[in-house]
Amino acid sequence: MAKETITRQEYRVVGKAVTRIDAAGKVTGKTVYADDMHLPRLLHAKLVMAPYAHARIKSIDSAKARRLPGVEAVVTAADLPPHRKNPSNRREVLLAEDEVLFYGQPVAAVLASDPHVAEEARDLVRVEYEELPPVVDPVAAMAEDSPLARSPVSEVDRTEEKGHIATGVEQREEQGKPSNIASEMSFKRGDLEEGFAGADAVVEGTWWSGMVHQSYIEPHVTIADYDATGELSIWTSTQAPFYIRDEVSEILEIPETKVRVTATEVGGGFGGKIFLYETLVAALAMVVRRPVKLTMSRKEDILAATPAPQAVVELKTGMKADGTLTALQARLIYDSGAFPGAPMLPGCLIIGGYYKCANLGIQGYEVLTNKVSVGALRAPGAHNATFAIESAVDMMARKLGLDPLEVRLKNAVEKGDPLPSGQPYPAIGLKECLQAISETAVWNERRDSRKHPNRPDGHPPARGVGLAVGGWLGGLQPASATVGLNGDGTINVIVGAADITGTNTSFAQIAAEELNVPMSMVNVTTGDTKTAPYAGMSAGSKTTFTVGRAVKLAADEARRQILEIAGHRLETAPDDLEMKDGVVRIKGSTDKTLTFGRIGHMSTGFAARYAPVVGTGTITARRQAPGFTVQIAEVEVDPDTGEVTLLRYAIAQDAGFAINPLSVEGQMQGGASQGLGIALSEEMVYDDKGRLLNPNFLDYRLPTTRDLPPIEAIIVEVPSEDGPYGARIVGEPSIVAGAAVIANAVADAAGVRVYDAPITPERVLRAMGKIKE
Amino acid sequence: MRPFEYFAPTSLQEAIDVLRQRGDGGRPLAGGTDLVVQMKEGVLRFPYPEYVVSLRRLPELKGMDFSEATGLRLGAGATFAEVAESPVVRERYPIIAEGASIVGSVQTMNMATVGGNLCNAAPSADIAPPLLACEATARIAGPSGQRTVPLDEFFVGPGETVLRPGELLVEVLVPPPPPRTGGAYRRHTPRKQMDIAVVGVAALVTLGPSTSSGQADGGAFQRVRLALGAVAPTPVRARNAEARLEGRPASDEAIAGAAAIAHDEAKPISDVRGSAAFRRHLVGVMTERLLKEAVARARR
Numbered sequence A: 001m002a003k004e005t006i007t008r009q010e011y012r013v014v015g016k017a018v019t020r021i022d023a024a025g026k027v028t029g030k031t032v033y034a035d036d037m038h039l040p041r042l043l044h045a046k047l048v049m050a051p052y053a054h055a056r057i058k059s060i061d062s063a064k065a066r067r068l069p070g071v072e073a074v075v076t077a078a079d080l081p082p083h084r085k086n087p088s089n090r091r092e093v094l095l096a097e098d099e100v101l102f103y104g105q106p107v108a109a110v111l112a113s114d115p116h117v118a119e120e121a122r123d124l125v126r127v128e129y130e131e132l133p134p135v136v137d138p139v140a141a142m143a144e145d146s147p148l149a150r151s152p153v154s155e156v157d158r159t160e161e162k163g164h165i166a167t168g169v170e171q172r173e174e175q176g177k178p179s180n181i182a183s184e185m186s187f188k189r190g191d192l193e194e195g196f197a198g199a200d201a202v203v204e205g206t207w208w209s210g211m212v213h214q215s216y217i218e219p220h221v222t223i224a225d226y227d228a229t230g231e232l233s234i235w236t237s238t239q240a241p242f243y244i245r246d247e248v249s250e251i252l253e254i255p256e257t258k259v260r261v262t263a264t265e266v267g268g269g270f271g272g273k274i275f276l277y278e279t280l281v282a283a284l285a286m287v288v289r290r291p292v293k294l295t296m297s298r299k300e301d302i303l304a305a306t307p308a309p310q311a312v313v314e315l316k317t318g319m320k321a322d323g324t325l326t327a328l329q330a331r332l333i334y335d336s337g338a339f340p341g342a343p344m345l346p347g348c349l350i351i352g353g354y355y356k357c358a359n360l361g362i363q364g365y366e367v368l369t370n371k372v373s374v375g376a377l378r379a380p381g382a383h384n385a386t387f388a389i390e391s392a393v394d395m396m397a398r399k400l401g402l403d404p405l406e407v408r409l410k411n412a413v414e415k416g417d418p419l420p421s422g423q424p425y426p427a428i429g430l431k432e433c434l435q436a437i438s439e440t441a442v443w444n445e446r447r448d449s450r451k452h453p454n455r456p457d458g459h460p461p462a463r464g465v466g467l468a469v470g471g472w473l474g475g476l477q478p479a480s481a482t483v484g485l486n487g488d489g490t491i492n493v494i495v496g497a498a499d500i501t502g503t504n505t506s507f508a509q510i511a512a513e514e515l516n517v518p519m520s521m522v523n524v525t526t527g528d529t530k531t532a533p534y535a536g537m538s539a540g541s542k543t544t545f546t547v548g549r550a551v552k553l554a555a556d557e558a559r560r561q562i563l564e565i566a567g568h569r570l571e572t573a574p575d576d577l578e579m580k581d582g583v584v585r586i587k588g589s590t591d592k593t594l595t596f597g598r599i600g601h602m603s604t605g606f607a608a609r610y611a612p613v614v615g616t617g618t619i620t621a622r623r624q625a626p627g628f629t630v631q632i633a634e635v636e637v638d639p640d641t642g643e644v645t646l647l648r649y650a651i652a653q654d655a656g657f658a659i660n661p662l663s664v665e666g667q668m669q670g671g672a673s674q675g676l677g678i679a680l681s682e683e684m685v686y687d688d689k690g691r692l693l694n695p696n697f698l699d700y701r702l703p704t705t706r707d708l709p710p711i712e713a714i715i716v717e718v719p720s721e722d723g724p725y726g727a728r729i730v731g732e733p734s735i736v737a738g739a740a741v742i743a744n745a746v747a748d749a750a751g752v753r754v755y756d757a758p759i760t761p762e763r764v765l766r767a768m769g770k771i772k773e
Numbered sequence B: 001m002r003p004f005e006y007f008a009p010t011s012l013q014e015a016i017d018v019l020r021q022r023g024d025g026g027r028p029l030a031g032g033t034d035l036v037v038q039m040k041e042g043v044l045r046f047p048y049p050e051y052v053v054s055l056r057r058l059p060e061l062k063g064m065d066f067s068e069a070t071g072l073r074l075g076a077g078a079t080f081a082e083v084a085e086s087p088v089v090r091e092r093y094p095i096i097a098e099g100a101s102i103v104g105s106v107q108t109m110n111m112a113t114v115g116g117n118l119c120n121a122a123p124s125a126d127i128a129p130p131l132l133a134c135e136a137t138a139r140i141a142g143p144s145g146q147r148t149v150p151l152d153e154f155f156v157g158p159g160e161t162v163l164r165p166g167e168l169l170v171e172v173l174v175p176p177p178p179p180r181t182g183g184a185y186r187r188h189t190p191r192k193q194m195d196i197a198v199v200g201v202a203a204l205v206t207l208g209p210s211t212s213s214g215q216a217d218g219g220a221f222q223r224v225r226l227a228l229g230a231v232a233p234t235p236v237r238a239r240n241a242e243a244r245l246e247g248r249p250a251s252d253e254a255i256a257g258a259a260a261i262a263h264d265e266a267k268p269i270s271d272v273r274g275s276a277a278f279r280r281h282l283v284g285v286m287t288e289r290l291l292k293e294a295v296a297r298a299r300r
């Protein structure tokens, strides 16, 4: 770690823990979110949602709803303006037209000047359905004789997945005989048979992880306005303003130059705020020629947004007595819901992406069912695959009497090792994370953990410690930014990336660092799609990694321009100048100086001598900077009730270089908390008719503050080749490991293995054989 | 949420008059933590109210008091924060304090009332098992006067009580605890707060005088009251398990036997919060634990 400490000291602003620039607005409630916005003549939309998972719409009678005073329109698919309709792309099926494909699918929209009236009118719309057999279980759906969840899919849109992960491979869309399998793919390396033959321990199992929701605090909100000149404006809570612009433009056939998308402050996204009902709201605004707002209720949002898939992972692995992993055979089935787009491919890469293994065979399936279609959730698809491989590694270590941390260190991937796709890893820090965890108190005290005295109430709980690896490859997209000098000498940074994790704070740090000024002199703005320099979606953990580079280049360019003006003015070569705290001076001199304010004035005032200082930075990113995490838990298991109580938790994660360690720690703790929700309590439960039973935050259980212990965050820094100052992806990896960590800790404590996540008390008791029926 | 008329009477009589004059379609409102949520979510067990009568200003429903002779009076409008923080409840009726102190979060407890919890009549209502175990009675007032109903007869089904249209729950009366009495309430929830009982168990025991035969732990079960939440259409007493214990020495074996009976006696359903088998299992485990805890408290 000594190397990093030295690097650190060279920097003034980056690498220092700073409070987020948006913090005060958020904690004082002053931040304006989309739902806080109002426009003249605004109409509120409420969606009529299908009460069946699979049905044919026979008729829609909206007469009664229309008669309710205050109702302006009831819009069905037939009333929408002409638009591109690819039935395989959920974003182009604005309202169900003929066939309903999931419970909660929007069938009609009611528009009224008062949201409560819209809601009342919604309940007056009568829709007649003919029920069709629902396909609910993805494994059963793969059978040859299964009924079809929907008509076959074609031209699948995988943009959302690609925003999160660059894979360099394409999956094969299923052709030929109609089936519920939307796509499949496979990776092969070496010889599996040989691999298993050479193993001293073989472990086989089927892991299931449930469907989970991103559970952002702010449900989806979108406002759209289509004006008399044909300009479309959209204000929406999104991570992906440019992507929405491009898609809406294509679907509604409006040139991109006439579409303005403003990403309002995002009240939580986690991959779930990429693109949902923006096109629908825009189309509604076009129908009524008035601004339209759609604010989803919590229930509507859980029913009909884009949650994360359930997956079934069959895994067989083999290991030699010395701990060498010899074979890995996996079959991953991701339930995509009613439209394709499940993150099966990332799951296939991840399951074989943590360890060196000479022989592997990985097969992935993306299966259609009659459920809401899934989207991205922080490292989409990775936690499902990790639950399996990280449980299996523990089981093999246990079988062979090996130390689970040593076994991981022995096999962990390093720079140059291939992913299942063959693509080699760039610089990564998995081993360094394992080492960091080996130094934690939780790990070193693990043997004492089991010897603790009984609780005062006399029940005999069991304690144990478990750990697991998690990782994510990250997305790639070009980016740009501008850095300008204002007349008063302050600095404006403009980017096109939505700030969902504190990235604008990091950009301020980067610009301040490059211009050697305090952060207080820098302001960062996320522009809209008409004014901002282009940036990819804030997804795939790539925002600091890509846009940060653009900001750095732009700041360097601004610096060059400032020095050029100062050099001209002070009659010196720019190379002989230095700048600090907004003052440029000849190196070593104290009298020959020029302030940024002066330079700003000289480049913006009337008849100014110099052109304005505006630095532009543009980059394209072609190589990823994958992020790894290792997490460890100490748990207590009540053998009679099955309750699992978290006592201690630690996470080590490679950030490459933590531009703002406070934000990095926050991302690590936040992601770990979400991972623990997935591990212990979060699950969207559907009945056999495809109806969601828990569309609320009572029965969809996020962990509360009292369910989680303090999470110790250890930042590891193995610099990436490409990120600014060596920074790499940070946001996503932390969510990945939770379920495996808990399963391994429960196995250590109670001696039973739970294969289903969330690991609820009931599932623990069943694993213990205490409930049989 | 749809529009409704709102009344805020300042006396019990006025509230009853409003309900009588306006007739069907009205709904009393206490803390609103059930009612408002149900109205917003459209998950009412009754038609959407045309009007709502706030009970927050009725002095008759407020607060609580205690006397050694008559016991505890809990106003229907007492909030769980008040109940949980009351020194006399905590000291004399820890079983009730335990029920009150786990309702939702601090915010919920500041709004939610005892009366609302009972009148909403969820099988999982957390104050119900403790009050059933304490053999509380409900005082009800309505257009045709007042009546008193043992709490045991108050619940009719999920969301249904003996309250007739226009009637209000005024207060709950809890007899004073005899000497050598101990009680405890716990529930199982997946989360540590902000949750609803998957199973709730309240145990209240009164022990007889220690025997002279030198049994250090001494005493037999004189009276045992066991009440279960979330395992039947209403909160219920586990009478077979109670009967099994009364008159027997307060031993671990006797308790284990009663727990097994309670396990068999419960009639849980399977739902999104847990399967019937899981709930039944928990009834056994928790009954045993709660009885032991109640005995330990009775001996203190």
Ligand SMILES: Cc1cc2nc3c(=O)[nH]c(=O)nc-3n(C[C@H](O)[C@H](O)[C@H](O)COP(=O)(O)OP(=O)(O)OC[C@H]3O[C@@H](n4cnc5c(N)ncnc54)[C@H](O)[C@@H]3O)c2cc1C
Pocket (backbone or CB within 6 Å): B027, B028, B029, B030, B031, B032, B033, B034, B035, B036, B037, B055, B076, B077, B102, B103, B104, B105, B108, B111, B112, B113, B114, B115, B116, B117, B118, B119, B120, B124, B125, B126, B127, B163, B167, B168, B169, B170, B194, B195, B196, B197
């Ligand atoms: C976040 C949250 C967490 C919760 N956690 C718990 C929990 O842990 N445990 C639990 O048991 N409950 C819980 N609840 C449910 C609820 O808070 C309780 O049931 C609460 O006691 C209801 O009381 P209230 O005063 O808010 O009732 P209200 O919502 O005002 O009324 C409930 C019902 O009772 C009727 N009513 C109220 N008072 C009277 C009266 N005096 N006479 C006649 N009818 C009356 C109303 O008409 C209505 O039908 C929770 C609710 C929320 C929102």
